[in-house]
Amino acid sequence: MNSKKIILLTTSLLALVAGGYLLLQLQTAFDEYTHWRSREAVLKKELEELRQEAKADRKFLERLRRDPDFQDAIARKELGYGKTNERLYRLPKDNDEEKPQVQQP
Numbered sequence: 677m678n679s680k681k682i683i684l685l686t687t688s689l690l691a692l693v694a695g696g697y698l699l700l701q702l703q704t705a706f707d708e709y710t711h712w713r714s715r716e717a718v719l720k721k722e723l724e725e726l727r728q729e730a731k732a733d734r735k736f737l738e739r740l741r742r743d744p745d746f747q748d749a750i751a752r753k754e755l756g757y758g759k760t761n762e763r764l765y766r767l768p769k770d771n772d773e774e775k776p777q778v779q780q781p
Contacts, residue, residue: 739746751757758764 740750756764756766
């Protein structure tokens, strides 16, 4: 074989190997890109949910600051407060674990 054919064959072989390597790298990059795009979508959805939750919390706090009746209702519900001369009854919660076992004779 003459030297031009050897150089052409070697160059072609190197170009083919380099092209294959580039295609593999392109596939890896595309897979990573799709992964991050899906992650971005999940994070955007989570961000929107957190924004809605923050908005609801702001409304709750604003109402708690300004509405005395709401303050009273929350204090009664969450903290168990009552009015003066008012009797409060606290009943145990129903849990299957706390119920006594009845044995059959």
